Amino acid sequence: MTNMAEAQLIALDWGTTSARAYLMGRGGEILAERSKPLGIMQVNRNAEEKSLVLEVAFGAAFEELCGDWSETLPLTPIIACGMVGSRQGWIEAAYRPAPADLSTQNLELATVEVGHGQRLHVIPGVLDSKELPDVMRGEETQILGALDLDTEQSDSEDEQLFLLPGTHSKWVRVKGQTIIDFSTSMTGETFALLSKHSILSKLMDPATDENWNAFDRGVRVSRSSTGSVDVMLTAFSARTLVLTGRLERTEVSDYLSGLMIGSEIRSVIERWKDREVPALTICGNQELNKRYARALALFDVQRVRELQGTAARGLWSVASTAGLLQASSV
Amino acid sequence: MTNMAEAQLIALDWGTTSARAYLMGRGGEILAERSKPLGIMQVNRNAEEKSLVLEVAFGAAFEELCGDWSETLPLTPIIACGMVGSRQGWIEAAYRPAPADLSTQNLELATVEVGHGQRLHVIPGVLDSKELPDVMRGEETQILGALDLDTEQSDSEDEQLFLLPGTHSKWVRVKGQTIIDFSTSMTGETFALLSKHSILSKLMDPATDENWNAFDRGVRVSRSSTGSVDVMLTAFSARTLVLTGRLERTEVSDYLSGLMIGSEIRSVIERWKDREVPALTICGNQELNKRYARALALFDVQRVRELQGTAARGLWSVASTAGLLQASSV
Helix, strand or coil: CCCHHHCCEEEEEECCCCEEEEEECCCCCEEEEEEECCCHHHHHHHHHHCCCCHHHHHHHHHHHHHHHHHHHCCCCCEEEECHHHCCCCCCCCCCEECCEECCCCCCCCEEEEEECCEEEEECCCEEECCCCCEEECCHHHHHHHHHHHCHHHHHCCCEEEEEECCCCEEEEEEECCEEEEEEEECHHHHHHHHHHHCHHHHHCCCCCCCCHHHHHHHHHHHHCCCCCCCHHHCCCHHHHHHHCCCCCHHHHHHHHHHHHHHHHHHHHHHHHCCCCCCCEEEECCHHHHHHHHHHHHHCCCCCEEEECCHHHHHHHHHHHHCCHHHHHHC | CCCHHHCCEEEEEECCCCEEEEEECCCCCEEEEEEECCCHHHHHHHHHHCCCCHHHHHHHHHHHHHHHHHHHCCCCCEEEECHHHCCCCCCCCCCEECCEECCCCCCCCEEEEEECCEEEEECCCEEECCCCCEEECCHHHHHHHHHHHCHHHHHCCCEEEEEECCCCEEEEEEECCEEEEEEEECHHHHHHHHHHHCHHHHHCCCCCCCCHHHHHHHHHHHHCCCCCCCHHHCCCHHHHHHHCCCCCHHHHHHHHHHHHHHHHHHHHHHHHCCCCCCEEEEECCHHHHHHHHHHHHHCCCCCEEEECCHHHHHHHHHHHHCCHHHHHHC
């Protein structure tokens, strides 16, 4: 059983499609962990279907996710990162601009009442106002967690690269503790749409396991001279290779995944075409980490490592710097 | 009223989403024309919903489209091009390989009984068996029609380029009357999916008219050094430009359209980076022709013309070469 008396922080990684809650102990260790499909899109749907004010729907989602924790631990601070701080979230936390020093002492957290007299502290995302601007919410906290987990590397002033794969993958350049700039790729969402709704779905049979041969083949095509065009011009091959008997229906999904992830990587690393790609850390779930790590290896990108559990660590770090932890031990 | 006695040919352009029928006179002129949303996807759905054998569903669709013509004109030949000749169509017409001489006397047409003792003749598509193979069905007939409409250009042995925009746009290299090779881009289908189902759709307000400024802006981004990466890495800007107040919600759709069409063009013309792009003919509907022509101009592609009505002309040409027209005048 969880020793609730040990708890120092309730930490939430609250994104677009899911919400994850951590109960964290004195040293930042995870005492308990939960995940619910209560991402902000679902909460928005709930509000609409039940004709609730959005704040009320978020309050109900919070109760469902960790209401028992906050009731048992009325003095324990609560912190969150992710899309919960967006315009479609619970409380909008204004973006901070890039370059953004993640170790800053002066971070302004947005706060919102969660009931029982407690407040939820929401970490702001980061806005990169370049010509094609870019935004992140939650990934900045994962990166801080990754830097925190690996003090050796983060002390270095060398540029490093973080990849946060997902519905919208983020590629983030970091120097020391500072986010320099970043780019978003819509690969994950577009892959899901093409797989479900496009003509490619007609010849796509479900496979029981990942077919790594088909995946690697897709990556290699994206790296070849034939394949080094926009992915819109190569995706149709997921159909024509089947029509010509050169790809099995059960291979289509992984072939397309390799093709799309490969095209994304090719585009991103083009930036370092005459230099070595910086040391790269992938922070995602196990399956996506594996896909990107394989594809990066096929592109001969060296110095790649994978990290998980970075969100909880980053949430702890922000709570600590913001003085929330001291407050609770009073 | 249509002078039915003049009719020499019933010609069908039967694609994925729609079916168009032409009644053609002695000189190949169009006496009457009809279009129904009876593309092969719809016919397949009809068959499923009504538990019909697929051939029966196609027979019913044919009756609905032009059964009155074929009944009144029992001796008039009937010809079709397009996806009706695919595996999900009425009768599979085996692909001919590229390079494909469109003026060949030896074209094998597939045939299927349509009732009243009449047969439908189906024009085979073309297969380009390159490393990433490609297929077309119907576009080859449009190109033949375009060549036929413009004898001056088609006599020339210079390479020329045909663009057939649509759900899946085709870029086809042609020399004389021969298709050399071609590529398919999934731009149209992916644009529709991103517009309807992705996160971009959330900030996309319908516009009453095309917003050409927003479209041109998207094209220019795709041509800029910032934008010359895979479209997966630029599409998110359709959201972030709105979030940062630099794009109106009513502009999102046309901006994204310009961005995607521009990325497609950039990828395709890369092939001629050190030479002039060949003379280019766009054969599509009025709206798509206009979009591609604008975008090509922004890429400084010279020698671009637009043609419509190429399918009917191509169907006439094949029927004539195959000796179907003589048969009917007996």
